[in-house]
Amino acid sequence: MTAVVETEGLTKFYGRRRGLEDLDLEIRPGEVFGYLGPNGAGKTTTIRLLLDVIRPTRGRMSVLGTDPRDPRVRGRIGYLPGELALEGRERASEYLAFLAGVRGGVSRDRITALAERLEADLSVPMGRLSKGNKQKVGLIQAFMHEPEFLILDEPTGGLDPLVQQEFLAMVREVRAAGRTVLMSSHVLAEVEDVADRVGIVRQGRLVAVEDVAALREKAVRRVEFHFDAPVPREEFEGLPGVRDLRVEGANLSCTIDGRPDALIKAAARFTVVHLVSAEPDLEEIFLTYYSEEEAHHARAGVQEPA
């Protein structure tokens, strides 16, 4: 199957300022790709290049197998801009009907169903909508025509936690239907629940692409066991992945790197009263990884002949 997005050396300069440089990115059909980076790193630049809102300085890209300059390809994409502007006296329902018409038609029931799901009121003039409600209208217009490819720039901004959960459920449904999603965020926590892979951009460059499942596997997590009686320390020493082991009477705590299997099997020989396992903080791993990468780049930079 051909990639949904394929870029090669994609570069964008705004005058002399670098927006994005030498991006080689592949997004595969049916995956949810999380696109991460701090503000101003080049996420929105990438997205706007893919939609032909801005034009590359150099490099090559294809979206859904075609050049994004072809307007027809945009009908197969759903797009939520990072800074969505909705204004005026027009009602959201009228605006959605207009967008739906241009994209080839969407049933009124579909729009109503999405609005109910996100608890959006479409009868209010758009200029009077709150930020969160504008974001809901933006999500509805991106999802309503069931596009093959969804591009969502900072989709969760302004949404309350319940709506955020509903939104993530919608993203999962899109993936389950075999369609593809690119969503950007400046924090990993927002995308780690739904993303299959994440890419990190910093200062206009893609510094890493990682599989989220692999990242989880690498994750270091803190575990505590409480037993009904004191346990011998030797039983737990030297288990694969177990570090920082502390045994104090009936309590055991450690961190595990990777799979917890060996530790669980060792603990199962005793009576476990209580188990605490903190959710691994992928963000932390990522940042560690990321700063190593940075340091590596910095060294490479120093070694380069002037």
Next chain:
Amino acid sequence: MPALVSKSLRDHRRSLVRWTIGIGAFFALYLSFYPNISQNQDLYGDAALEKFPEAMRDLMGGLTGFTTGTGYLHGVVYQLFGPMLFVVCAAVLGNQAIARPEESGTLELTVTLPIDRRRLVFERFAALALGLLGVAAATFLLAWGLSVATDMGVAFDRILAAHTGVFLLGLLFGALSLAVGAAAGRRGPAMAVVGVVAVGGYIVETMGKNVDAVSWLRWVSPFHYYLDGKPLYQGFPGGDYLVLAGAAAVLLVVAILAFDRRDIGV
């Protein structure tokens, strides 16, 4: 009607109605003075107006025959204020097409619709032309009606000729503001260019008749192709109006080409 045209017209509905009411009110107010003026030859006759400096009379379009229906209608409505109102109305509409939505950010979603950028500009221009035509048609009927009601004795086709000229002049400036807005993406430059061309063009055309230093510039002034043929006196100046329409078409092409090759919203 194409989706973008009908959407633009819907968005402009209120502003178009307001412009129609505004221009209509201006016409009604000024034309209602005519019976009084036509009966006071001493005050408003040619001899009385001779006392104004020549340059000023030139700027006001000559100020002759003010007590006749045609002279009055031309002097107060079709010489300066009528065209300028249409120029401003059209320039504002021209800015609504690209520059304003680009500044506010609403253009972002529009350009990601499956519509070719060239078609987007063309359809926005079509909406501008239709909207302006609506304002022109309504105010034409009003001007004609008032001229009949105040016994001006100006022929229907002469008023139609002058009003058509005002519409074409407006269309030209609308296309100019659209073109600058499509190239620059901002309202400021578009309004500045329209302002300079409109005011400069008007002065060059009117003063140029008697000031040789600028008379050669008259042919580049859009007002030349409206005022020079004296449509209210002599009917449709066909060639001149074709120049206005042609210039608007050229500016539309410029707008399309400029917008098609540009980064949006940067």
